[in-house]
Amino acid sequence: xxxxxxxxxxxxxxxxxxxxxxxxxxxxxxxxxxxxxxxxxxxxxxxxxxxxxxxxxxxxxxxxxxxxxxxxxxxxxxxxxxxxxxxxxxxxxxxxxxxxxxxxxxxxxxxxxxxxxxxxxxxxxxxxxxxxxxxxxxxxxxxxxxxxxxxxxxxxxxxxxxxxxxxxxxxxxxxxxxxxxxxxxxxxxxxxxxxxxxxxxxxxxxxxxxxxxxxxxxxxxxxxxxxxxxxxxxxxxxxxxxxxxxxxxxxxxxxxxxxxxxxxxxxxxxxxxxxxxxxxxxxxxxxxxxxxxxxxxxxxxxxxxxxxxxxxxxxxxxxxxxxxxxxxxxxxxxxxxxxxxxxxxxxxxxxxxxxxxxxxxxxxxxxxxxxxxxxxxxxxxxxxxxxxxxxxxxxxxxxxxxxxxxxxxxxxxxxxxxxxxx
Amino acid sequence: xxxxxxxxxxxxxxxxxxxxxxxxxxxxxxxxxxxxxxxxxxxxxxxxxxxxxxxxxxxxxxxxxxxxxxxxxxxxxxxxxxxxxxxxxxxxxxxxxxxxxxxxxxxxxxxxxxxxxxxxxxxxxxxxxxxxxxxxxxxxxxxxxxxxxxxxxxxxxxxxxxxxxxxxxxxxxxxxxxxxxxxxxxxxxxxxxxxxxxxxxxxxxxxxxxxxxxxxxxxxxxxxxxxxxxxxxxxxxxxxxxxxxxxxxxxxxxxxxxxxxxxxxxxxxxxxxxxxxxxxxxxxxxxxxxxxxxxxxxxxxxxxxxxxxxxxxxxxxxxxxxxxxxxxxxxxxxxxxxxxxxxxxxxxxxxxxxxxxxxxxxxxxxxxxxxxxxxxxx
Numbered sequence: 163x164x165x166x167x168x169x170x171x172x173x174x175x176x177x178x179x180x181x182x183x184x185x186x187x188x189x190x191x192x193x194x195x196x197x198x199x200x201x202x203x204x205x206x207x208x209x210x211x212x213x214x215x216x217x218x219x220x221x222x223x224x225x226x227x228x229x230x231x232x233x234x235x236x237x238x239x240x241x242x243x244x245x246x247x248x249x250x251x252x253x254x255x256x257x258x259x260x261x262x263x264x265x266x267x268x269x270x271x272x273x274x275x276x277x278x279x280x281x282x283x284x285x286x287x288x289x290x291x292x293x294x295x296x297x298x299x300x301x302x303x304x305x306x307x308x309x310x311x312x313x314x315x316x317x318x319x320x321x322x323x324x325x326x327x328x329x330x331x332x333x334x335x336x337x338x339x340x341x342x343x344x345x346x347x348x349x350x351x352x353x354x355x356x357x358x359x360x361x362x363x364x365x366x367x368x369x370x371x372x373x374x375x376x377x378x379x380x381x382x383x384x385x386x387x388x389x390x391x392x393x394x395x396x397x398x399x400x401x402x403x404x405x406x407x408x409x410x411x412x413x414x415x416x417x418x419x420x421x422x423x424x425x426x427x428x429x430x431x432x433x434x435x436x437x438x439x440x441x442x443x444x445x446x447x448x449x450x451x452x453x454x455x456x457x458x459x460x461x462x463x464x465x466x467x468x469x470x471x472x473x474x475x476x477x478x479x480x481x482x483x484x485x486x487x488x489x490x491x492x493x494x495x496x497x498x499x500x501x502x503x504x505x506x507x508x509x510x511x512x513x514x515x516x517x518x519x520x521x522x523x524x525x526x527x528x529x530x531x532x533x534x535x536x537x538x539x540x541x542x543x544x545x546x547x548x549x550x551x552x553x554x555x556x557x558x559x560x561x562x563x564x565x566x567x568x569x570x571x572x573x574x575x576x577x578x579x580x581x582x583x584x
Numbered sequence: 585x586x587x588x589x590x591x592x593x594x595x596x597x598x599x600x601x602x603x604x605x606x607x608x609x610x611x612x613x614x615x616x617x618x619x620x621x622x623x624x625x626x627x628x629x630x631x632x633x634x635x636x637x638x639x640x641x642x643x644x645x646x647x648x649x650x651x652x653x654x655x656x657x658x659x660x661x662x663x664x665x666x667x668x669x670x671x672x673x674x675x676x677x678x679x680x681x682x683x684x685x686x687x688x689x690x691x692x693x694x695x696x697x698x699x700x701x702x703x704x705x706x707x708x709x710x711x712x713x714x715x716x717x718x719x720x721x722x723x724x725x726x727x728x729x730x731x732x733x734x735x736x737x738x739x740x741x742x743x744x745x746x747x748x749x750x751x752x753x754x755x756x757x758x759x760x761x762x763x764x765x766x767x768x769x770x771x772x773x774x775x776x777x778x779x780x781x782x783x784x785x786x787x788x789x790x791x792x793x794x795x796x797x798x799x800x801x802x803x804x805x806x807x808x809x810x811x812x813x814x815x816x817x818x819x820x821x822x823x824x825x826x827x828x829x830x831x832x833x834x835x836x837x838x839x840x841x842x843x844x845x846x847x848x849x850x851x852x853x854x855x856x857x858x859x860x861x862x863x864x865x866x867x868x869x870x871x872x873x874x875x876x877x878x879x880x881x882x883x884x885x886x887x888x889x890x891x892x893x894x895x896x897x898x899x900x901x902x903x904x905x906x907x908x909x910x911x912x913x914x915x916x917x918x919x920x921x922x923x924x925x926x927x928x929x930x931x932x933x934x935x936x937x938x939x940x941x942x943x944x945x946x947x948x949x950x951x952x953x954x955x956x957x958x959x960x961x962x
Binding site: 480 | 588842846853854856859861862863865866867869870873875877878880899902903952956958
């Protein structure tokens with residue numbers, strides 16, 4: 163980077179952050195007090211606009227700021243979880259009232275958010291949703307059901323995508339609202355999964371109310387707003403993995419943080435098993451003696467091959483991005499590779515476990531970790547876009563193959579055949 | 585570790601690609617695969633003189649271009665994509681690599697310059713009739729006499745062995761077993777006591793020979809009985825080189841399948857609009873890109889000579905073998921009946937995929953090696 167550039171240099175920014183942290187960091191402060199101070203300083207979300215708690219820095223300089231905070235052991239603002247999807251969406255589509263009402267409390271961690279998009283009747287086909295919002299002259303009245311909602315049981319607010327017009331094609335009849343979850347018309351029920359965990363919820367709306375000013379963007383523009391939220395979902399997934407790391411120490415603030423992390427991480431505690439636990443394969447094969455069986459080694463090799471090749475593909479994409487090269491189709495493959503790795507890993511773990519694969523919990527292999535792998539990996543090829551949808555995206559956008567003819571987008575949504583479940 | 589190609593390497597790839605597009609259209613491939621020599625000397629001369637490809641990874645001190653293994657792999661990927669018929673894999677990937685890693689300084693100075701200019705066609709003969717691609721099964725012996733070493737035995741599946749001017753042969757000291765007592769020897773292809781027979785190969789673009797040695801006088805390459813140290817590394821590098829060639833062919837099969845899916849109409853629409861076809865293509869892309877990443881990583885590991893090289897060599901060979909074979913089979917399937925005809929080019933790649941799958945060890949062999957070697961580097 164040339165020295166004449168107007169953008170402050172990364173080095174200068176890092177030094178400024180270090181000095182600020184040194185002067186202000188206090189591990190015995192309350193989490194809330196510290197975060198408010200961090201938000202006031204603009205260092206908590208340095209890549210956000212100056213008028214909204216940030217410093218208007220580029221994403222990469224913002225990352226450098228976070229890196230300095232981490233190095234100093236300073237706790238960050240509540241930057242992960244679904245709340246950051248809400249923040250990104252509000253920053254892009256919200257007005258000053260929305261930003262003023264929600265952003266600070268979201269960053270302090272006082273407010274938890276949930277995303278209310280998927281429905282029992284519309285999974286892959288999100289735009290086919292049927293939760294309705296009708297205007298009664300004062301408020302929008304919500305009726306319908308959402309599903310796969312993380313954190314809803316302790317969320318104060320939700321981002322909800324609804325149908326407000328049934329007489330236009332499906333993508334044009336949706337509107338996007340910010341909803342108060344703590345009201346009588348909203349019922350939250352945990353949804354138990356096949357692996358016994360209940361990481362998600364079902365939400366039932368019965369005449370729930372939303373004041374008109376809590377619509378984001380305009381009536382009928384809900385799909386566009388939802389695309390903003392979804393575009394940030396990938397980055398959220400990365401954020402979850404690093405959540406709570408490096409922020410350990412002595413003092414009141416760390417204790418409060420631990421409680422917060424435990425609550426945020428609760429739904430995700432089985433996610434390592436969902437991905438297949440490739441890291442355990444060789445170690446387990448040796449411990450059980452199955453390492454000597456060439457068929458087991460074949461199974462392990464198939465997992466390692468795909469897992470390493472997928473990792474290297476990710477590195478290739480990153481390296482090409484860093485050089486400013488245009489993205490190729492290889493950038494869209496990670497999800498599909500991940501679900502195949504998980505499936506192959508479950509097969510290999512089954513071979514290694516032998517008869518212990520019949521058992522679970524404390525009677526199961528490795529204190530139940532292995533059985534949790536076996537009954538969690540099916541989620542990998544469904545959650546966040548099924549393998550089949552991924553293949554459509556890859557073949558249409560990556561390879562340029564034609565779309566399948568559709569019968570649902572050229573007519574009013576009212577006339578589109580749909581599930582009776584709703 | 586390098587995860588992407590430099591601008592210079594990308595430019596180099598384009599130059600090689602243009603050359604291959606120009607010199608190795610399928611009409612040429614079909615002509616040459618039916619010839620006994622299996623290559624066009626005029627094209628060989630051009631790729632040697634104009635592009636210096638045979639010496640690409642040979643150090644400048646020995647008359648080569650002095651590039652790394654990554655550049656060699658770029659060349660091989662492009663050759664694989666164009667199915668070039670030329671004694672390149674044998675001379676450069678196998679023979680030159682063997683001399684670079686096993687030869688004495690004097691031998692490098694005397695042997696490599698003529699390989700680098702394309703004047704000497706050379707190959708490595710190490711496999712015999714067994715299914716095992718590990719050199720430990722070598723039976724061919726090298727007996728020390730007052731007049732030097734004499735080779736006795738037989739080699740098979742020797743790439744371009746019928747035309748090579750220089751043979752590099754793996755032999756064992758009489759009485760030794762396993763990896764002990766293995767050495768490399770050189771001898772002229774038309775030397776005394778050598779009987780060469782061109783085999784009828786399933787993949788006619790890869791010529792294979794059987795070579796019988798009867799009291800054939802040979803020169804020791806490097807040190808006696810050190811094959812256990814040099815050969816595994818040479819074969820790892822050969823596996824990586826072959827993986828690179830294979831991903832080029834696999835990419836060609838993917839492109840060909842996509843092209844056809846965007847051309848062929850059935851039931852009133854392009855077949856590429858059916859999910860049955862487009863999902864196949866998405867899976868092909870996944871495998872091809874992951875196989876490429878493995879081959880590229882392995883090539884970079886070869887350049888840096890990293891600790892994980894043996895494991896990733898096997899990984900890249902296994903991944904590329906599976907992927908090339910699958911891509912060729914799926915490309916053929918997407919073409920339907922026309923894909924099974926002699927006139928359609930898919931079978932040329934299908935056969936190259938099959939020969940590459942088996943050559944230098946099949947995927948099961950390399951998968952096993954991968955796991956066993958994974959532990960050794962950890």
